[in-house]
Amino acid sequence: MSERAIGFQYATVAQQREASTLGMWAFLATEVLFFGALIAAYLNYRIWLGDEFIAAASLTKVALGTANTAVLLTSSACMAMAVMTFEAGSKRAPVLWLTATALLGLAFVVIKASEWWLDYQEHLIPALNFDLARHGGVAEIFFVFYFCATGLHALHLLIGISIVAWLATAIGRGRIVPGGSTTRLVGLYWHFVDVVWIFLFPLIYLAGRNG
């Protein structure tokens, strides 16, 4: 399945490439509204429940969150390098950069999971072991949002890691060659997942720590 083959509905490779790119942007617009709805609901409670809600935010593990931000930003840099070297015609370099991207993505998930483990030990997981007497009902609402947001983000990241791993293999075996749009599209998706985190990080981790 070479990506150079043009779909019969297209006249030129360029037309097909532009269509795929626009399709990915339209998909990302959908994703923005998907996460946007959750963030809007979160902000509603943040304003409505005020100090108690912000106090709950201070129970998050800001050191791990910050480390994860660094990890994810670095992974995006690797992805950018992968796209650039791939389009410059190199074959080995993009595979290495993509491998680094996927590994950093995995590191993010591992750090995230360890953070969830700490949350579990502190009885912060709603519906599982949330300690209502210790933390209060408002904190429970905060942590419902926290797990919804970070969980959905991690799910997107896992999908991204799978795609990046597939892409690295495909490029390594010469099944995907410069001229198509696949690599660039995977890059767009990866950067989007990164950008979601850029919004989640201050909203979740820094809310309770602004002095």
Add this chain to the structure above:
Amino acid sequence: MHAPHDETYLNARVGIRSWLLTTDHKRIALLYFAGITFFFFIGGIAATLIRLELITPGPTLGSPDFYNRLFTMHGIVMVWFFLIPSIPTTMGNFILPMMIGARDLAFPRLNLLSWYFYIAGGLITIAALLLGGIDTGWTFYEPYSTFYATGYLILAVFGIFVSGFSSILTGLNFIVTVHKLRAPGMTWYRLPVFVWSTYATSLILILATPVLAMTLLMLLAERVLHVGLFSPQLGGDPILFQHMFWFYSHPAVYIMILPSMGVISEIVPVFARKPLFGYKFVVWCSIAIAAIGFLVWGHHMFVAGQSLYASLAFSFLSYLVAVPSAIKVFNWTATLHEGWIRFDAPMLYAFGFIGLFTIGGLTGLFLAALPIDVHVTDTYFIVAHFHYIMVGGAVMGFFAGLHYWWPKITGRLYPDYWARFAAILAFFGFNLTFFPQFILGYLGMPRRYQSYPPEFQIWHVLSSAGASILAFGYALPLFYFAWSILRGSRASANPWGATGLEWSTRSPPPPENFAATPTVVRAPYQYDQGKPCMQAGDV
């Protein structure tokens, strides 16, 4: 390279696999037609039972609980599995690529995938409704839906969530197709209005549906895990649910009506033998409706405890969104002026649309006004209003388009006499069904009640009588369309004398739509002494 002259998309390949694994937009459109028709009749059966139930003031067919499940089923099936996908996935899928001179949509496999999402979601939801149903109404208001409602709510909501992928992928496909696959010479202002309005619809599909998806996920989380997100007993805010729900569900009304407006804009010029009056106004009104439609959701919550200032803003914006709709009605009417009007079946449905949509739109202005809305909220006035828009508008538009493009889709003509009869029957049946409901609502009859005071009975009996006529009007096409496929005479490439690209290829079209990619030389809807000036020019 030329296909044999009798090869069409219907006979190019045979066998069940050639249908279930097809990537041809025309075949996928027919797959959608099958699904849409199925769900329309499921929803219609529920509607029939509702009208039977309401003939007497007390319980007639079953318990109040049964009645609750009935109207919930009617609402869910009609909204998500008929009205929202109806025109875009059938006529949009079939006609839109042909209108712009393309051989297919941009992503044919994605198109097929979206049909599977639609069918899977529909069957999951139908299963939930048949296993015992749910009693929340189609709106799933909190906290009733998460802590009190019984039945298979989780399954039904999950089915709707799955069908959302179908909406999003369809919208995405149309947007990319319109941007990137237009034939040479097909500039934006040469696009038929149906393409513009489907494009506007697609913008709503990809931007509103994900908000519903998130809202339903949050609802499921609350229902399954009993964690607080919306329910006041867990510290949540039930009004937030309404905000999020209507942020999708009001634009969804425009998902239903914009494609119908596009159909009407195609039909009126053809049967008036005149260019569409104010083409650019009609085009930009579609975009304006899609844009402003995102900002009016709060008018569903005037009595829900929303702040008065928010209500004032939403009231103003709701008046504002009526302006582009009104401009369209004026433009269709002005197109008729001094035209050579032909009263074929598609045109009769289009007239039905214009009249009923106008009544629905004007009563919508009543509801945008705060004091009147407070008086008639949750009464039959609302029920009548939105049925004038969704049934009188969207469904009339669906039938108008179906009758208009039927010869192109099937290559056969249908008996015009019976089609005109069905159109008139549906128009009168519709009015008899729903006009009494305006009066009922104004007198104070609340929606979603099985029992009512005896003095309302006369209006309910009139409404039910109208519904039986309407049911005939909707069932009749099944018969003459079936007859048309079996016995109808062959349709020419352009039986109506229309100007669009889809009419410049054979009926039914060959698999690749056009023997050669057409070159577009002029705007749509051009007539010279009543003779169509085709958009496709000689190369």
